Amino acid sequence: MxxxxxxxxxxxxxxxxxxxxxxxxxxxxxxxxxxxxxxxxxxxxxxxxxxxxxxxxxxxGLVNSHTHSNQTIEKGLCDALPLDAWMVVASYGGAGARLSPRDLYVSAMVGALEMVRSGATSVLDCARSDNEWVDDGMDAIMQAYADLGFRANVAIQYSDLDFFSSIPVDLVPGGAGLRKPPVAAPDVVLAAANRFVDRWQGRSPLLQPLLGPSSLPRCSTELFEASVETARGRGVRMQTHLLSAASQVPMAQQRYGVSTVEFLAKLDALQEWASFAHAIWLSPEEIELFAQTDAVAVHNPASNLKLGAGVAPVPALLKAGAKVAIGADGASSNDTQNMFETLKLSTILHRVQGPPSTWPTAVDGLGMCWNGGAAALGADVGRLxxxxxxxxxxxxxxxxxxxxxxxxxxxxxxxxxxxxxxxxxxxxxxxxxxxxxTSIDEDAIRAEAREIAARIWSTLPDRLARFEEVRPILEQVEAAVGGTVGTCH
CATH class of the missing domain: 2.30.40.10 (Urease, subunit C, domain 1)
Known part of the structure; x- marks a missing residue:
C-alpha cells in the first residue's frame, strides 16, 4: 500500500x-x-x-460538473451570439470543426491542465467525437485524463435529430420544411455508446464512461427513452442538457404534450445517476418536481451569461431542496475552464434579483461545487x-x-x-x-495545441459562411421566442 x-x-x-x-x-x-x-x-x-x-x-479539489473537452482549443470562437446561433458555429448545423482523435486528446489535456491549475481534481466531460472515428476519438479523450491522472466521468455525446429538428422552426413560415428525418435508428446511435461503456467500465477507478444524449430536443423520444433504459440496465450514469434555451420550452409541449421535467419524470429518468446541465427555463412546478428527486442540476453561469441563455433559478432550486452542482461548460462558450471563476459567478450572479435573504452565499457556492459535484459524479469527493x-x-x-x-x-x-x-x-x-x-510535458502539449488552433482558425471563414446561410431562419426563430441573433467576429 x-x-x-x-x-x-x-x-x-x-x-x-x-x-x-x-x-x-x-x-x-x-x-x-x-x-x-x-x-x-x-x-x-x-x-x-x-x-x-x-x-x-x-x-x-474543486469539481467541474459539466464541460465539453472537444471545445477547449476554440476559446474566443464567437461573440454576442445567442445559444442556438452559437451552436451552429460551434457544434451543429454543419458549421462545426472536425477534430481527429489526436486533436481530441490534446484538447482534453489542455482543458484538464487549466482545470488543475485552478484547483480542480475532477470533471464531468460531455465529449463529442466525429462519427467517422468515434471509438478512437472517445478513447483518446479518456487516455488524456488517464495520462494526467485526473478523475473524469466522460459522457459520450450523441443525438439522432438534425439541428433544425431541435429548435421550433415551425414558428417561422415554411420553417418546418427544414427538418430532416433522424440520421439513424436509436439502436444504431446507441451502439457506439455501448461499445464505449464496454471498453471503459471498470477499467480505472478514476475514469467512468457515461451516456450523453445531447439534449432532449436533439434526440428523438425513442432514442432518449432507450438511453434512459440503457443507463438503468447497465448501471451507467448519464448527463444531458436540460432547458438551456427558451426555444426548448415550446418544443417540449409540441413533442411530449407535457413539460420537459414532467416527461423526464414519466420516464423515471430523474434518478441519482442522472445529471442535467443548465436547467434554466424551469417553471415553478418543474422546480418542485425536480427537487423531489435525486437528480442533479448543473449550473453553468459563465456560458449562460455569455450566450444570453438566461439565469438559472438556482435560489429557487436550492430552497426547494434540489441537488445543484456547478460547471464551467465548454471553452468555446465560456471561455475558460477555471472553476474558481465558476464558483464566484454561481453565487453573485443571482444577486441582481430577489432580496438578500435569497442570495446564494459562499458556503452555498462551495456546497454546489463539492457536494453537488460529488452527487453529479457519483463519487465520494468534495470533503475532508x-x-x-x-x-x-x-x-x-x-x-x-x-x-x-x-x-x-x-x-x-x-x-x-x-x-x-x-x-x-x-x-x-x-x-x-x-x-x-509531474507526469505531463506541459510545454509540448501547448505547442501541439497551438498548431491545432492554427488549423481550426484557418477553417473559420468557411464555417462562418455556412452560418450566414442559416442566419435568417435563426433570427426569425429567436424573434418568435423573444431573443435576437448577434454577430460573430
Whole structure:
C-alpha cells in the first residue's frame, strides 16, 4: 500500500474550519486527519510520501460538473451570439470543426491542465467525437485524463435529430420544411455508446464512461427513452442538457404534450445517476418536481451569461431542496475552464434579483461545487473526511490569508482565480506539485495545441459562411421566442 502524509496543513471544507492538522492517505483514500494524524500513522512497509505544508490550506479539489473537452482549443470562437446561433458555429448545423482523435486528446489535456491549475481534481466531460472515428476519438479523450491522472466521468455525446429538428422552426413560415428525418435508428446511435461503456467500465477507478444524449430536443423520444433504459440496465450514469434555451420550452409541449421535467419524470429518468446541465427555463412546478428527486442540476453561469441563455433559478432550486452542482461548460462558450471563476459567478450572479435573504452565499457556492459535484459524479469527493477520496488542493497562504473559517471560505469563493494553487493531488497522487505537473510535458502539449488552433482558425471563414446561410431562419426563430441573433467576429 502507498501512503501520502500531508503535515501541518490548515484543513478547510464545509465542516473543517481551517485548523492546523495532518492528512493520512492510503491507496487514494483518506484514512486519518486532524491534529496528530501523522504521528498516529503506523508504517506498513509500503512506500510513503511525506510533505510538510507549513500551514498552507488544504481543501477538497474543486469539481467541474459539466464541460465539453472537444471545445477547449476554440476559446474566443464567437461573440454576442445567442445559444442556438452559437451552436451552429460551434457544434451543429454543419458549421462545426472536425477534430481527429489526436486533436481530441490534446484538447482534453489542455482543458484538464487549466482545470488543475485552478484547483480542480475532477470533471464531468460531455465529449463529442466525429462519427467517422468515434471509438478512437472517445478513447483518446479518456487516455488524456488517464495520462494526467485526473478523475473524469466522460459522457459520450450523441443525438439522432438534425439541428433544425431541435429548435421550433415551425414558428417561422415554411420553417418546418427544414427538418430532416433522424440520421439513424436509436439502436444504431446507441451502439457506439455501448461499445464505449464496454471498453471503459471498470477499467480505472478514476475514469467512468457515461451516456450523453445531447439534449432532449436533439434526440428523438425513442432514442432518449432507450438511453434512459440503457443507463438503468447497465448501471451507467448519464448527463444531458436540460432547458438551456427558451426555444426548448415550446418544443417540449409540441413533442411530449407535457413539460420537459414532467416527461423526464414519466420516464423515471430523474434518478441519482442522472445529471442535467443548465436547467434554466424551469417553471415553478418543474422546480418542485425536480427537487423531489435525486437528480442533479448543473449550473453553468459563465456560458449562460455569455450566450444570453438566461439565469438559472438556482435560489429557487436550492430552497426547494434540489441537488445543484456547478460547471464551467465548454471553452468555446465560456471561455475558460477555471472553476474558481465558476464558483464566484454561481453565487453573485443571482444577486441582481430577489432580496438578500435569497442570495446564494459562499458556503452555498462551495456546497454546489463539492457536494453537488460529488452527487453529479457519483463519487465520494468534495470533503475532508475519513473514507473520502484524497482529491486535494493545496492553497498557498501567501495568496489566501489565514482567517476565521467564514472569511476563509469567502476568500476562496470570491477572491481567488487559481494563482494560490500550489499543489493538486488526485486519489493521493501528486498531479501538480509546487506548481509543476509531474507526469505531463506541459510545454509540448501547448505547442501541439497551438498548431491545432492554427488549423481550426484557418477553417473559420468557411464555417462562418455556412452560418450566414442559416442566419435568417435563426433570427426569425429567436424573434418568435423573444431573443435576437448577434454577430460573430
Amino acid at each position: 502507498s501512503t501520502l502524509l500531508l503535515r501541518n496543513g490548515r484543513l478547510l471544507d464545509l465542516d473543517n474550519g481551517g485548523e492546523i492538522g495532518d492528512i493520512v492517505v492510503t491507496d487514494g483514500v483518506i484514512v486519518d486527519l486532524g491534529p496528530g494524524a501523522a504521528e498516529r500513522y503506523r508504517p506498513d512497509g509500503g512506500p510513503v510520501t511525506e510533505v510538510d505544508l507549513g500551514g498552507d490550506i488544504v481543501i477538497p 473526511a475519513v473514507g473520502a477520496a484524497a482529491d486535494l488542493t493545496v492553497i498557498d497562504t501567501g495568496y489566501v490569508w489565514p482567517a476565521p473559517a467564514e472569511q476563509l471560505r469567502q476568500q476562496l469563493a470570491y477572491a481567488e482565480l487559481g494563482s494560490a494553487v500550489r499543489s493538486v493531488y488526485v486519489a493521493g497522487e501528486g498531479v501538480f506539485v509546487d506548481r509543476r505537473f
